[in-house]
Amino acid sequence: MQFVGPWMASVPVKERVKVSQNWRLGRCQQGILLKWKCSQMPWMQLEGDSLYISQANFILAYQFRPDGASLNRRPLGVFAGHDEDVCHFVLANSHIISAGGDGKIGVHKIHSTFTVKYSAHEQEVNCVDCKGGIIVSGSRDRTAKVWPLASGRLGQCLHTIQTEDRVWSIAISPLHSSFVTGTACCGHFSPLRIWDLNSGQLMTHLGGDFPPGAGVLDVMYESPSTLLSCGYDTYVRYWDLRASVRKCVMEWEEPHDSTLYCLQTDGNHLLATGSSYYGVVRLWDRRQRACLHAFPLTSTPLSSPVYCLRFTTRHLYAALSYNLHGLDFQTP
Numbered sequence: 001m002q003f004v005g006p007w008m009a010s011v012p013v014k015e016r017v018k019v020s021q022n023w024r025l026g027r028c029q030q031g032i033l034l035k036w037k038c039s040q041m042p043w044m045q046l047e048g049d050s051l052y053i054s055q056a057n058f059i060l061a062y063q064f065r066p067d068g069a070s071l072n073r074r075p076l077g078v079f080a081g082h083d084e085d086v087c088h089f090v091l092a093n094s095h096i097i098s099a100g101g102d103g104k105i106g107v108h109k110i111h112s113t114f115t116v117k118y119s120a121h122e123q124e125v126n127c128v129d130c131k132g133g134i135i136v137s138g139s140r141d142r143t144a145k146v147w148p149l150a151s152g153r154l155g156q157c158l159h160t161i162q163t164e165d166r167v168w169s170i171a172i173s174p175l176h177s178s179f180v181t182g183t184a185c186c187g188h189f190s191p192l193r194i195w196d197l198n199s200g201q202l203m204t205h206l207g208g209d210f211p212p213g214a215g216v217l218d219v220m221y222e223s224p225s226t227l228l229s230c231g232y233d234t235y236v237r238y239w240d241l242r243a244s245v246r247k248c249v250m251e252w253e254e255p256h257d258s259t260l261y262c263l264q265t266d267g268n269h270l271l272a273t274g275s276s277y278y279g280v281v282r283l284w285d286r287r288q289r290a291c292l293h294a295f296p297l298t299s300t301p302l303s304s305p306v307y308c309l310r311f312t313t314r315h316l317y318a319a320l321s322y323n324l325h326g327l328d329f330q331t332p
Contacts, residue, residue, distance in 0.1 A: 051071060079096055079115065105120040105125060125137050129171050134172065138163070163183055169217055174224050179195055180221070185232075192219065193205045194206070226238065254275060254282070256280070298320060304321035305320070
C-alpha cells in the first residue's frame with residue numbers, strides 16, 4: 001500500500017516505491033538549510049520551488065536548488081511591515097497574509113512591492129488563515145476576527161468573536177463555510193470550537209474531556225469533515241465530524257510527554273509531529289498507535305521546539321530556534 005500521499009503521483013513508479021520505503025523505514029539524510037544567530041520562533045510555507053520563512057519581523061522567500069535538499073543563499077524576496085515578530089503567515093491568492101506580535105495583520109502581494117498592514121487585535125495575533133477571499137485571525141486578546149481580502153475592504157472587520165480564551169491556532173474549512181479555533185483551554189469549555197464563517201456564530205465544540213491547560217497549538221482540516229489537532233496535552237487527535245463531535249476517532253500520544261507544537265500529514269497514512277524538546281520530529285503511521293521513527297534535531301544545551309513542519313514528496317523541513325533542518329528521503 002502506498003505510504004506517502006497524493007503528491008507522490010508525479011514521481012516515477014520505481015522511485016516512488018524507493019522513496020515510500022525510505023519514509024516507512026525512517027531512512028533519510030539530515031542537513032541544515034539555513035542558520036540564524038538569534039533565537040527565533042519561525043513559521044514557514046512552501047509553494048512550488050520556493051520556501052517562505054519568518055525571521056523576527058520579516059518573511060523571507062528562498063528558492064530551492066533542484067535537489068530540494070538545499071536553498072539558494074540569497075533570498076528571492078523580503079517582506080517587511082510588522083513592528084514586532086511575525087507569529088504566523090499563510091499564502092493565498094498570490095498574497096502573503098501575516099499575523100504579528102504588534103497586533104497587526106499584513107497583506108503582501110508576492111510578485112510586487114504592495115504591502116498593507118492594519119491594526120487587527122489589542123494584543124499579538126497568534127494565528128491567521130485565508131481561503132476563498134476571507135481572512136480569519138486569532139489573538140491573545142481572546143478574540144477571533146473575520147476580514148475580507150478584497151483590496152478595497154482590507155481592515156474592515158466582518159465579525160468579532162469573543163472566544164473568552166487566548167487563541168493559539170485557527171483554520172478555515174475547505175468548504176469556506178466555517179472555521180475552527182484552538183484556544184488555551186483556560187475556561188470551562190472545549191479548546192476546539194467551530195464557528196460559522198458567515199454569521200460568526202458558534203456551531204459546535206469538539207471533545208469534552210480536555211484537562212485544564214490542554215491548549216491547542218496547531219489544528220488543520222484534512223477534508224470538510226475531518227480535522228487533526230495537537231498541543232500542550234501531548235496528544236494528536238483525529239476528529240471526524242460525521243462520527244462524533246464529542247470524541248475523537250483516533251489519538252496518538254507523544255511518548256516523552258512533550259508538548260506538540262505542530263503537525264503535518266501527507267493526506268494518506270503518514271503523520272509528522274514537532275515536539276517541544278530537543279527538536280524531536282516524529283513520524284507516525286496513522287494505522288498504528290506507536291510512533292514509527294523519531295529524529296532529535298538538536299541536543300543539549302541547544303534544546304529547541306520544532307515550531308513548524310512542511311512536507312514535499314521527498315523531503316521534510318523543520319524550523320527550530322536557530323536552524324532550518326531538512327530530512328532528505330530520496331538519497332539517504
